[in-house]
Amino acid sequence: MLAGGIGAARFLRGLLAELAERDPEAEVTVIGNTADDISLFGLRVCPDLDTVMYTLGGGIQEEQGWGRDGETFAVKTELAEYGAQPQWFGLGDRDLATHIVRTQMLAAGYPLSAVTEALCARWRPGVRLLPMSDDRVETHVVVEDADGRRAVHFQEWWVRMHAAVPARSIVPVGVDEAAPAPGVLDAIATADVLLLPPSNPVVSIGPILAVPGVKEAVTAAGAPVVGVSPIVGGAPVRGMADACLTALGIETSAGAVAGLYRGLLDGWLVDDADAGTRVDGVVVRARPLLMRDAASTRGIAAAALDLAGDLVAAGRR
Ligand code: GDP
Numbered sequence: 001m002l003a004g005g006i007g008a009a010r011f012l013r014g015l016l017a018e019l020a021e022r023d024p025e026a027e028v029t030v031i032g033n034t035a036d037d038i039s040l041f042g043l044r045v046c047p048d049l050d051t052v053m054y055t056l057g058g059g060i061q062e063e064q065g066w067g068r069d070g071e072t073f074a075v076k077t078e079l080a081e082y083g084a085q086p087q088w089f090g091l092g093d094r095d096l097a098t099h100i101v102r103t104q105m106l107a108a109g110y111p112l113s114a115v116t117e118a119l120c121a122r123w124r125p126g127v128r129l130l131p132m133s134d135d136r137v138e139t140h141v142v143v144e145d146a147d148g149r150r151a152v153h154f155q156e157w158w159v160r161m162h163a164a165v166p167a168r169s170i171v172p173v174g175v176d177e178a179a180p181a182p183g184v185l186d187a188i189a190t191a192d193v194l195l196l197p198p199s200n201p202v203v204s205i206g207p208i209l210a211v212p213g214v215k216e217a218v219t220a221a222g223a224p225v226v227g228v229s230p231i232v233g234g235a236p237v238r239g240m241a242d243a244c245l246t247a248l249g250i251e252t253s254a255g256a257v258a259g260l261y262r263g264l265l266d267g268w269l270v271d272d273a274d275a276g277t278r279v280d281g282v283v284v285r286a287r288p289l290l291m292r293d294a295a296s297t298r299g300i301a302a303a304a305l306d307l308a309g310d311l312v313a314a315g316r317r
Pocket residue numbers: 003004005006007008009048051198199200201204205228229230231232235236237238239240241289290291292
């Protein structure tokens with residue numbers, strides 16, 4: 001599975017619950033987006049990897065969907081007292097421990113993939129969590145406001161500006177020179193099923209597919225590729241994915257997102273609200289796609305696996 005943050009992490013919970021019954025021996029490899037990563041106060045922060053790790057490891061702030069549960073913000077408050085910038089990114093005390101360990105290991109020369117494995121030794125997420133690349137890739141957003149036209153880090157646009165300032169372009173800087181992390185291409189090539197969860201297509205799944213070799217590996221893979229639409233009834237369920245699609249000149253609809261994955265997808269799950277969506281060369285199925293609770297989320301994962309199975313049975317791969 002390719003994965004962003006919250007949408008992916010929640011879907012993964014449903015997937016693991018479904019697999020526990022359907023196929024307890026099944027192994028899940030998650031290829032996580034690292035283009036949201038940012039350095040703050042000298043610390044390397046990997047929001048999407050951590051959201052997956054904390055969610056599956058039982059350490060997530062449940063309502064918020066990111067960050068640690070039982071979090072306190074003493075360090076953030078102290079930093080603000082010094083006027084230290086930036087103050088718009090919420091780094092909690094517990095979360096900071098993760099970033100300190102990560103930064104220490106990176107400084108000692110370990111690649112991000114090894115660091116992620118070490119962090120997961122504590123959280124035991126029940127999946128193999130791989131960063132898309134050990135190389136640094138950072139999504140930058142070109143914005144234009146009263147301060148003029150400039151590029152800001154994706155997090156500044158998303159968190160500080162709430163994506164309210166229109167994006168002129170969204171660029172995963174460094175991706176062309178990035179190499180897939182160890183294990184990524186092999187996991188894709190040997191998978192029985194390839195899943196695209198309901199993640200942000202532009203800033204989560206897009207950068208992973210843009211790592212040289214990844215798109216080619218997905219196309220060449222023997223496994224069916226099944227995706228779950230992050231757009232329901234013409235709107236993102238949460239977050240501002242519509243602002244990202246608009247920046248690319250793409251309509252916010254389940255069909256248009258599938259269009260972004262053209263040539264890769266075999267099956268596409270859309271919400272009942274989007275029944276009737278047609279995508280050339282793709283089997284589209286409608287069902288409820290809101291991850292309201294454990295049962296509904298598991299139902300979505302089950303539907304994705306069923307669709308993959310049907311595609312194989314029909315000889316589509
Ligand atoms: P992020 O990196 O934390 O923004 O998380 P992702 O990229 O994994 O996913 C965010 C996307 O998940 C949002 O853009 C929403 O469109 C989608 N999403 C969130 N909740 C749901 C849900 O309950 N159902 C579906 N279908 N999509 C959802």
